[in-house]
Amino acid sequence: MSPRSPRIAAIGGFMQYFEPIMGPDSRRDRTAHLDHTIAGLNAEAEIHNLGLLVDETDEARLVEAVRQLAPDVLLIVPTMATPPGPMLRVIGAAPDAPVIIACSHGLESISAEYAMAELCRHSANVGASMVESLMRRRGREPVTLVGFLSDDEFHARLLMAVRAAATARRLKGLRIARLGLPMSGYDHVGLDAQEAEASDMTLVDIPLEDWAERVAGVTAQQIDQLFERLPTIMPQGTEWQRTPDHDRAAGLAIALQKLSDEQNVDCGSLTCRGPFGVGLGQGAIGCLATTMMTSAGTPFSATGDLVTAVAMFIGRSLGGATLYCELDAIDRQRDAF
Known part of the structure; x- marks a missing residue:
């Protein structure tokens, strides 16, 4: 929303x-x-x-x-x-x-x-x-x-x-969307309904059937319209060659935006490496979807990482820039990740 x-x-x-x-x-x-x-x-x-x-x-x-x-x-x-x-x-x-x-x-x-x-x-x-x-x-x-x-x-x-x-x-009352459980072993990022309730938050669990139907319902016209709009929200100078992979990723982005508006959620997570993403008939990696949601003011993480989704919501609300990305290696010479 x-x-x-x-x-x-x-x-x-x-x-x-x-x-x-x-x-x-x-x-x-x-x-x-x-x-x-x-x-x-x-x-x-x-x-x-x-x-x-x-x-x-x-x-x-x-x-x-x-x-x-x-x-x-x-x-x-x-x-x-x-x-x-x-x-x-x-x-x-x-x-x-x-x-x-x-x-x-x-x-x-x-x-x-x-x-x-x-x-x-x-x-x-x-x-x-x-x-x-x-x-x-x-x-x-x-x-x-x-x-x-x-x-x-x-x-x-x-x-x-x-x-x-x-x-x-x-x-208090934060609505957190969960599209898929964390990957096996990722016990440090999950959040169940009882944990959310203990913090006065609401976990909005999205059934796979509902999500799959939403993604399948995205039209070619909607995808074309997204790509027409994309240059206005991408960093200046960004270049890409549109492929079927991009179209499938755009389908996830469109479906996620509509779902978030209808469910009135504040943040969430899309576990795209599984049935909610690449496992769908028109599935893809969810980075485009989650990044577009975050830039629009409703932060979404990946891998079922609801803990970081809440942290992203806080950072965004305080006026900071938020991006869900793993910081793997440290470049000591440039003092950067």
Whole structure:
């Protein structure tokens, strides 16, 4: 299936008690702080900026919004000192979502004009400590990041934290397709239904009869269309001479894509050296199929290696490049495999 962007609910902490000290523009100013903190996440996540938690009306609004949204990740931005009780009640509306606390600082130097108004506005450290302390006392551990809004490095760390949290959330309920058991003796790579369930994952076992029917149903027109599209996704300069072997490999790729979409799987493995691959009537090695699936965002391994398939899913979700390939020999001179 096509991976969707993680759904992030961002909420800003605020303390109404200090509003008379901070001045009439304090909500606007602290909202701008929240906006600045999360601005760099829009390109890679579905951000829902739910605004500031100021009073009981906001608490009720935010509890309902979080419950309806069912976010993958909760991003809490204490824009100043933040009473943790109301914030934890909002956080409780998404009991399974990982929580990130972004303790972001806009003030970088303290001048002679620094007074109580500035102290209140720039008390994110206090707010982050308050929220994290109560969360840990209640048995829910957040990830807290501290940095300056002017630093690109802080925004990069926040982005990676969101990726990691969203990936961790997606592992719960991960759907893993298995097309064939590992080769005999490959006991280190297999995964059975009980092991998957122990990690809150679902093993989707594909019967050979179903797979064989899907591969046999691929048409010559579909294969031609794949080869028309192939140059647009291959590295520039790649050359090949189309052969019947390529056509059979393309048939596996087309069938695997359709199966993955219909079964709504996140990753998987195709054991092509056996009845699910070369043993089929129009069978082939599965490297083209698994590589195309991986490049499209649904990582597939070979040889029934579901452990590595999950690792590939994690790597891909964190923004890395993934390729299933054995690294056999080491070239010491070039420091390469």
